[in-house]
Amino acid sequence: MIDFLRRIRKPEHEWVEESLSAYIDGELSSQDAARVEKHLRECETCSQNLVTLRQTVALVGELSPAPAPRSFVVRPAAVGVKPRPVAPRRGYGLLRGATALAALLLVLLVGGDLTLQFLGGSRLAVPAPPAPAAEVALAPSPVPSVVASQPSEEPIAGGAKAVEDATLEPVPENAQVEEPLTTAPEEPRGAEPTEISEGYLAPSPQHIASPITRTECVEAADTPTPLSTPGAPPVVEDEGIAREPVQATATLSPAPTPEVVAMAEVPSKEAQERDQAVWQTGIASLSPLRLAELVVFAILLILIAATLLTRWLIGRRT
Amino acid sequence: MDEKALIASAKQGDTSAFNELVLHYQDMVYNLAYRILGDADAAADASQDTFLSAFRAVDRFKGGSFKAWLLRIATNACYDQLRLKQRRPTSSLEAVYTDTDPPSHFVNGRETPEEHAVRQELGQTIQKGIDTLTADQRVTLVLSDVQGLSYKEIAQVTGVSLGTVKSRLSRGRASLRDYLLVHGELLPSRYRLKYESEDD
Numbered sequence: 001m002i003d004f005l006r007r008i009r010k011p012e013h014e015w016v017e018e019s020l021s022a023y024i025d026g027e028l029s030s031q032d033a034a035r036v037e038k039h040l041r042e043c044e045t046c047s048q049n050l051v052t053l054r055q056t057v058a059l060v061g062e063l064s065p066a067p068a069p070r071s072f073v074v075r076p077a078a079v080g081v082k083p084r085p086v087a088p089r090r091g092y093g094l095l096r097g098a099t100a101l102a103a104l105l106l107v108l109l110v111g112g113d114l115t116l117q118f119l120g121g122s123r124l125a126v127p128a129p130p131a132p133a134a135e136v137a138l139a140p141s142p143v144p145s146v147v148a149s150q151p152s153e154e155p156i157a158g159g160a161k162a163v164e165d166a167t168l169e170p171v172p173e174n175a176q177v178e179e180p181l182t183t184a185p186e187e188p189r190g191a192e193p194t195e196i197s198e199g200y201l202a203p204s205p206q207h208i209a210s211p212i213t214r215t216e217c218v219e220a221a222d223t224p225t226p227l228s229t230p231g232a233p234p235v236v237e238d239e240g241i242a243r244e245p246v247q248a249t250a251t252l253s254p255a256p257t258p259e260v261v262a263m264a265e266v267p268s269k270e271a272q273e274r275d276q277a278v279w280q281t282g283i284a285s286l287s288p289l290r291l292a293e294l295v296v297f298a299i300l301l302i303l304i305a306a307t308l309l310t311r312w313l314i315g316r317r318t
Numbered sequence: 319m320d321e322k323a324l325i326a327s328a329k330q331g332d333t334s335a336f337n338e339l340v341l342h343y344q345d346m347v348y349n350l351a352y353r354i355l356g357d358a359d360a361a362a363d364a365s366q367d368t369f370l371s372a373f374r375a376v377d378r379f380k381g382g383s384f385k386a387w388l389l390r391i392a393t394n395a396c397y398d399q400l401r402l403k404q405r406r407p408t409s410s411l412e413a414v415y416t417d418t419d420p421p422s423h424f425v426n427g428r429e430t431p432e433e434h435a436v437r438q439e440l441g442q443t444i445q446k447g448i449d450t451l452t453a454d455q456r457v458t459l460v461l462s463d464v465q466g467l468s469y470k471e472i473a474q475v476t477g478v479s480l481g482t483v484k485s486r487l488s489r490g491r492a493s494l495r496d497y498l499l500v501h502g503e504l505l506p507s508r509y510r511l512k513y514e515s516e517d518d
Contacts, residue, residue, distance in 0.1 A: 021488035025462070027469050049492075052511045056495040059511075060448075060463040063441055068348040069358065072365050073337040074373045 012039055016046050020053055092310045099303040106296045113289045321384055329377045336376065340369050343385065346465070347392045353460040354396045356449045360403065364395040371395065389465070390475045393457055400453050447497035455490030462487050 016039040022028050023036045040047050319342060327335030347368050351361035368391050379387055429437070448456055454476075461467045461475060472483045499511050 017492075018485070018488050021491050022469075022484045025469070025487075027484065049495075052495050052499065053491055055511045056491055056498060057463055059440065059444060059498065060459070060494070062437075063353070063444055063464060064437065065345065066349045066352040066358075066361070068344045068365065069362060071341070072344045072348070072362075072369045073340050074333050074369055076333045079333070079370060079373050 013043060013046065016040070016043070017049060020046065020050050024050070024054055024057060092307070092314060095303060095307040095310055099300065099307050102296055102300040102303050106293065106300055109289060109293045109296055113293060116289065325376065325379060325384060328373065329379070333373070336373050339384070343388055344369070346385075347388065350389065350392055350460060350465055351396050351399075353445070353448060353464050354393075354453075354456050355399055355403070356445050357403075360399045364392065364399045367395040367398070368392040383471075386467075386471055386474055389461070389467070390477070393461070393475055396457065397453065443498065443501055444494075447494045447501070450497055451490050451493055454486050455493065458483060458486040459490040459494065463491075 016036050019028060019032060019036055023033060026033075028036065040050060319338065321339070324335045324338050328339065344365065348361055348365045351364040351368070352358065355361050355364060368388070371394075372388055372391050375391070448459065451459065457476060458472060461472045462469075467475065469480055469483045469487075472487075473480050476483070478486075495511065502510050
């Protein structure tokens, strides 16, 4: 309808000129095509225009196709579909968090260990005088100072007696004193008490100086150290410690008699129980701590390596 | 290539399936963009935008001709680039460097270097003529005479009526013819526009 109105208003020549393009493409109705052809026979200009228009269309059709200079494939990251990148990034975040956590844990463990060592070093001198029975049981054990210190108490006590009786006696003689006090047949191992004494004396070097210092140590054990006072268990230990030397001093004699042995055995069993308790607490408080430090340190190293590797992989992918 | 299956997979977010479609249509899309925009970089940008937009909208593709649907997105991307170009026109120096037709291969292997050079020159002349058209005329002429779409398909792609397509194409062709009549004198005689009387 609109076309019809336009056709009425427009001059024939103008209408044909505008319709030539559609005429070339065969997009005109048969009626309009006939009208164009009629005009073309009468109008030279429109005929010439038809020729040049056909040539123009043909030339455009001859244009070389412009091939894509590169690939336009869609990358998942560019369109928000990122199933693969998300996993490493989330994993990377977790790894970083875990590494930080492990580092913090290691710092806490080392700090705790140092604190316990500092407090435990002075406190270990307090439960010094336990029974000799523990000495035999604990001597072969590789566990350090805490355990080793306790067995050395009895030889020290014996040494103290010997000092009181006569002159300064060497360490091996303390071992000989031990022999009658302990019931186990394999106890009289001469070298062990020496090692144990060394182990005991390790935390406080001044105690290694001479048997006299050992007696001082025993005396010090009788009077509680300020560091040992706060807790209830040390008080109990002090009581035991206080009791034990009293009994020991009662048996002061150059040659121990069977009564002495019998008297010594009774407190040694109690002391053994105490030793075991101390041993267990020592193991529980220190050795696992060291073990935990090592484990956490190893985990931390692994986590650092994994974090760096993941970071490198992400950087490489992006 | 099972286009329907690839489209179905692409709708599920399968980029590899969609990229098979990209590889199949990227030359067509780039060629359309290059002829409309007359600039290689802008055509590459428009092509990339076309496929990104197509992937994001593929779940809304309701069937029919995927090619026409893709060409519609490409045409819109070209309009965006043209608007961008109007806001930020290229300098004359840039125009000098981009004033070449894309490299083409020798036709059928029988084309001599001279013929190849002439055809390159013809391509540049025609492209310059296309660049003188309005955006709507350019799009319509390229869709018709370069891509070979029918009037109905052009109307679908551009979203205008058949009458508008006819009008835009007629004016576009007429303008290009006038340009070539003036600027095509340096071309070999067989590429020159001639009236019927000159042939005799």
